[in-house]
Amino acid sequence: NAGVTQTPKFRxxxxxxxxxxxxTQDMNHNYMYWYRQDPGMGLKLIYYSVGAGITDxxxxxxxxxxxxxxxxxxxxxxxxxxxxxTSVYFCASSYSRGLGTEAFFGQGTRLTVV
Amino acid sequence: TQLLExxxxxxxxxxxxxxxxxxxxxxxxxxxxxxxxxxxxxxxxLVTVVTGxxxxxLKRLTFQFGDARKDSSLHITAAQPGDTGLYLCAGARRAxxxxxFGGGTRLMVKP
Numbered sequence: 761n762a763g764v765t766q767t768p769k770f771r772x773x774x775x776x777x778x779x780x781x782x783x784t785q786d787m788n789h790n791y792m793y794w795y796r797q798d799p800g801m802g803l804k805l806i807y808y809s810v811g812a813g814i815t816d817x818x819x820x821x822x823x824x825x826x827x828x829x830x831x832x833x834x835x836x837x838x839x840x841x842x843x844x845x846t847s848v849y850f851c852a853s854s855y856s857r858g859l860g861t862e863a864f865f866g867q868g869t870r871l872t873v874v
Numbered sequence: 875t876q877l878l879e880x881x882x883x884x885x886x887x888x889x890x891x892x893x894x895x896x897x898x899x900x901x902x903x904x905x906x907x908x909x910x911x912x913x914x915x916x917x918x919x920l921v922t923v924v925t926g927x928x929x930x931x932l933k934r935l936t937f938q939f940g941d942a943r944k945d946s947s948l949h950i951t952a953a954q955p956g957d958t959g960l961y962l963c964a965g966a967r968r969a970x971x972x973x974x975f976g977g978g979t980r981l982m983v984k985p
Contacts (some may be wrong), residue, residue: 764916791972793972793973795975796947800978801960801977801978801981802880802975802976802977802978803917803962803964803975805972805974805975805976808972818972820876826961850916851915852916854973859974861905861907861966861973862907863907863917863918863919863973864919865917865918866916867914867915867916868914868915868916
């Protein structure tokens with residue numbers, strides 16, 4: 761069972777460079793999310809999507825963009841990398857339920873901007 | 875200010891001790907979840923509670939949802955080194971809605 765797959769696992773970027781963090785899920789979940797986790801902290805929501813073609817901002821969207829052209833894929837784009845974007849990025853997906861929303865997470869992408 | 879406040883932020887205890895971590899909010903949640911995250915991995919769901927006053931047990935872990943559905947606690951009995959990790963609570967304001975995470979409690983259990 762693949763679940764949620766993120767690539768790459770590690771990346772070092774120079775200030776001003778751009779990159780795309782890939783995320784794909786094979787569980788046919790309609791909800792997908794991008795979180796960032798700074799050292800020793802909890803998760804902050806960057807963007808989320810409730811289905812293909814629909815995206816919305818979370819708590820900390822500045823400096824990021826997303827797209828959701830298919831149910832399976834939810835890439836996160838950094839256009840002009842800044843040191844403040846050094847973090848671990850987690851993609852997650854969930855299936856909308858009547859009660860409770862269990863989120864399944866990828867293993868994370870550790871990004872360093874120098 | 876986080877919508878969900880977890881306490882303590884850090885906890886270091888000896889194997890065999892008991893501990894309780896808390897997740898508090900001024901808002902009402904339709905459901906609340908606890909996740910555990912190990913280094914280098916994503917969070918993994920431990921439990922979901924949906925009813926005010928609900929208590930769920932998972933081996934040595936006991937989870938409780940407050941009567942008013944604004945808070946939750948996680949109690950671990952006879953902690954073991956394998957319990958070491960970051961414990962995160964997460965709440966959904968409405969059924970099926972996206973999760974809001976707390977800041978986490980980092981637990982270290984020393985042998």
